[in-house]
Amino acid sequence: MWLIKGGVYKALVVVIILLGVMSASALGQARRLGPVDEIYGGIEVSPEGVIVIALRVTRKTNEGRAAVKLIYSDVIRLALWRRSGGAFAPEASDQAAQAVSTALTRLRQQYRAQPDHIYLIGSSLLGSDHSADLVPAIRDSTGLTLTFLDDLDEVQLRIAGAVPKIGRDGAAVIDSRNTSMLLHVSGMGAQGGYELLKYSQSSGPVIDYVTMSVPQGAVGYANEIIQALGRNSNLYTFTRQIKISGATSFRQALRKEVESKPGLAHRKHAFLTGDLAWAMVTLLYPQDRRPFVPITYGAITQFAETMARSPRELVFRDLSFIRGRRQRENVEQEFEAIKSTYTPQQLIAGAEILKAAAQELKWQEKKIMFARFGHLGCILSYVRLKTGN
Helix, strand or coil, X not given: CCEEECHHHHHXXXXXXXXXXXXXXXXXXXXXXXXXXXXXXXXXXXXXXXXXXXXXXXXXXXXXXXXXXXXXXXEECCCCCECCCCCECCCHHHHHHHHHHHHHHHHHHCCCCCHXXXXXXXXXXXXXXXXXXXXXXXXHHHCCCCEECCHHHHHHXXXXXXXXXXXXXXXXXXXXXXXXXXXXXXXXEEEEEEEEEEEECCCEEEEEEEEEEECCCHHHHHHHHHHHHCCCCCHHHHHHHHHHHCCHHHHHHHHHHHHHXXXXXHCCEEEEECHHHHHHHHHHXXXXXXXXXXXXXXXXXXXXXXXXXXXXXXXXXXXXXXXXXXXXXXXXXXXXXXXHHCCHHHHHXXXXXXXXXXXXXXXXXXXXXXXXXXXXXXXXXXXXXXXCC
């Protein structure tokens, strides 16, 4: 079993999820700061796009921890990350640099974050084959150096930022992280793992992390099928081959991870994050805007079947049943974001990957939750760690 000792990340055990305390008024505007308030900013370049957050840290004058509140978050989605063939588009680095510059300007001007209070990281899911000029493009545009996380650190940060510390199993209050696993599925790969509380007579409780990473995502899988069939193949032929393939490469890689880390399949609860999960839940349940949306194994398999049969049925569905105008407009914007992020082939491939994950991780009888704000988990935990909170 691949166990990652807490080390510097032991502090993550005290990271408390902030998603439930976001207020609509705080998201859109900065407030006047008190004398003990500090603003910290975080920017993450990831497969989802450029994720930006601002935190207000109120330092206590008396004993105790500082109060931390998320006051702003946004995702600047980048439609040009990769071509259908999987390679980075020539414009990708410039677009990413422009998005980082936009995020940096907002943090500095609107939220008054000081330069030494702003952190910039890159997701390991961008891969070692990320565009060679990505780092220099961002440095030339902003003066900041993009530091890439490795898989192990990123999974730990995601767990701390997306999985609540305390949960319920019926009427019982439980340590949610000690009974749950997390799976983050994006167009460029999947990450996951869980927190493991170990006890030692000499040192007391110790937090370890069991982590996994599968490099194939919807983009790579779709490209694999397209290359096998030829560029001129139609959507029907593509879908038929997807069903025949059944995400074999992804399944084999995930199965190998589960064999060496059986706890991935034995945890009672699963938290699902990533832009593929976001696309699925948005398309299936557009009216459900809760921070944590319960989903079932059957819903995941049905999503794969519907996408294979008629992707337009979901992607172009009529949203007039959502009565609130503002909510309907927000959902319509998310539908457009899904269509600009994924091609039809990539969505079909991604749905098959989600089904394969549910089967290999034995989710048939498990409680599965989509963490709507899980995409903030990594940068949120990273900045909180830097602030000592």
